[in-house]
Amino acid sequence: MEKFTTLSGIAAPMPLVNIDTDMIIPKQFLKTIKRSGLGVNLFDEMRYDRDGNEIPDFVLNKPQYREASILVAGDNFGCGSSREHAPWALADFGIRCIISTSFADIFYNNCFKNGILPVVLPQDQVDRLMEDAEKGANARIEVDLEEQSITTSEGEKFTFEVDAFKKHCLINGLDDIGLTMEKAAAIDAFEATAAQARPWV
Structure with missing residues (x-):
């Protein structure tokens, strides 16, 4: 998994x-x-019409947002079914961070496992970032996971909370498999000891 x-x-x-x-x-x-x-x-049903043509008014179809790596979204992002394909699709498009006032729990946790940082901020701060995002490609937002801060294009800074373990995993690019592989030496040692103790298994 790519480090963040x-x-x-x-x-x-x-x-x-x-x-x-x-x-x-x-x-x-x-x-x-x-x-x-x-x-x-x-966002297939919002991005394309029934003939597969792009809908020009959809935000990610607009020229200034085609390279977006951050989404500033409304409340309760990622609700509904628990499909892990949702963060897969976001990450494959290039979205690395989503900012909202709240997320569905399963989606929120799946983001961390797929290299995406979901950030929860108060409504007034999300509104401010939404205004900044509406400026288009010239307004770049800075996200610093180490510092746990987001800085607008005008230099206004907001801080956010994040679970220490989830932060560790994102910074080090560790998904569930990566976490397991960190213990590879201990697992190998256990397997060797177990094989000697119970060779019939």
């Missing part, structure tokens, strides 16, 4: 509330078990 320390990027404003996982990646795209290739279908 600092991020300077274009932020796309998505003020909708209750953006659920089916809106993020519709159910017809859940057949794959690969984490790559889903970015093209991110």
